[in-house]
Amino acid sequence: MALKPLHDRLVVRQIEAETTTAGGIVIPDKATEKPTQGEVLAVGPGQVTDNGQVRPLDVKPGDRVLYNQYAGNKVKHEGEELLILKESDVLAIVETTQKQEKAA
Template sequence: MAFRKFLPLFDRVLVERLTAETVTKGGIMLPEKSQGKVLEATVVAVGPGSVNQKGHVQPVSVKVGEKVLLPEYGGTKVILEEKDYFLFRDGDILGKYVD
């Protein structure tokens, strides 16, 4: 997998956005404009964390494999092996889904 060749630095988190729904439950095809931006993603790699004022590493609050909620704007697009991923700072991630 591409993300094994890429390790985020500091408190950055590499995510893969979930795909947008292209068909409604009733079977109607949705045009791209009405699909909206997907704000859910899966964490694929995390950095070690940021260093606090005392010099201790504050670990990232999410783990690889967790599903997270992203802000509508922000993040840096990264293309790895022809696939789109996004880099966010740990503090920018709005929350994570729990089972």
């Protein structure tokens, strides 16, 4: 990846929201919410603490994360729309179970 985020920032590819419910109902485009889940593509070296040390980030490239709905800045890079977030905008790392991986 040619984008190298600084400090406690990360580059995320948004994962589009599902367009059908579990029951098979199709959700129209206007009713879908902005995606709040994405795949981490690159991370910065870490946050500089008050004493000058660098604290490494908890997320790493390849992680799937949930983030605040209106967080980050959109950038276009090589024709793809990406999101640059601060680590504090990340709410959780989505961990997949073996059962979910087999279904995918």
